[in-house]
Amino acid sequence: MKPSFEVVEPSFGSSFYYSKYVENANNMAHLWHYHPEVEMVFINGGAGKRQIGSHVSYYTDGDLILIGSNLPHCGFTDTNTGNKNETVIQMKPDFLGATFLGLQEIKGIHELFDKAKAGIAFGSETKSMVGDRIEMMDDQPPFDRLLTLLSVLKELEHAKDYKILNADGFSMEMQVQDNDRINMIFNYVKDHFQDQISLQHIAEMSSMTVPSFCRYFKKITKKTFTHFVNEYRVVHASKLLAEKPISIANISYESGFNNFSHFNKLFKEFTGKSASEYRHELKSLIK
Secondary structure: OOOEEOOOOOOOOOOOEEEEEEOOOOOOOOOOEEOOOEEEEEEEOOOEEEEEOOEEEEEOOOEEEEEOOOOOEOOOOOOOOOOOEEEEEEEOOOOOOHHHHOOOOOHHHHHHHHHHHHOEEEOHHHHHHHHHHHHHHHHOOHHHHHHHHHHHHHHHHHOOOEEEOOOOOOOOOOOHHHHHHHHHHHHHHHHHOOOOOOHHHHHHHOOOOHHHHHHHHHHHHOOOHHHHHHHHHHHHHHHHHHHOOOOHHHHHHHOOOOOHHHHHHHHHHHHOOOHHHHHHHOOOOOO
């Protein structure tokens, strides 16, 4: 199953798409999709899972992300997120025009879009600085909305509190055969991470030997396949720890771990804290 190609139409009277969703009303949340448009997503509060390219992680106090052109991703909110609203802005990389992007005052935005090819998550300082501006665009006429967007992009260009989500050199803009293959692998993990995933089986699905597959996956994602699957499971466990009042042992099994001690070891390795410490910090500890 390939990621869905999303056709994005600019908002009426505008050169880019803008939409503000109340709470979990964004129906793209569960779809693995991509589009040529650069996407900015601001989630006001709440916690949830983000999967962008080969990166998967859990955010805990809202989110502000910039996703580059044709970088596959899932949505970021669901019924358990607890956010106030979610704002999505999608713009062609050249929506301002090639000449305009070449201006000295604007060229930094072009560089920002280039950096976003690996996905960017911004920190709390930048979120608080631009969040209100992103949301107030909902009530602005097209020209004022464009000016606000430019001011937000300039803030993101100069932000210091950001994290590149995928490893250096990662890009989903590959040959068609590679793109289809890696997307098939991502979708398989997304749908089967709670089961035992055989390296032999996934290699056969990719029409490769196991050694060839391991080299291929590491080259494309900068991660081993085992690391990627374990990371996906740990992030899912993080989500359950925050949202479900069930025991940590059950959470480990629901996340695809058959060995509880192995789960504890990996959870601490990935997050820096035990599952019980993580849950306590999120103030969701079961009494």
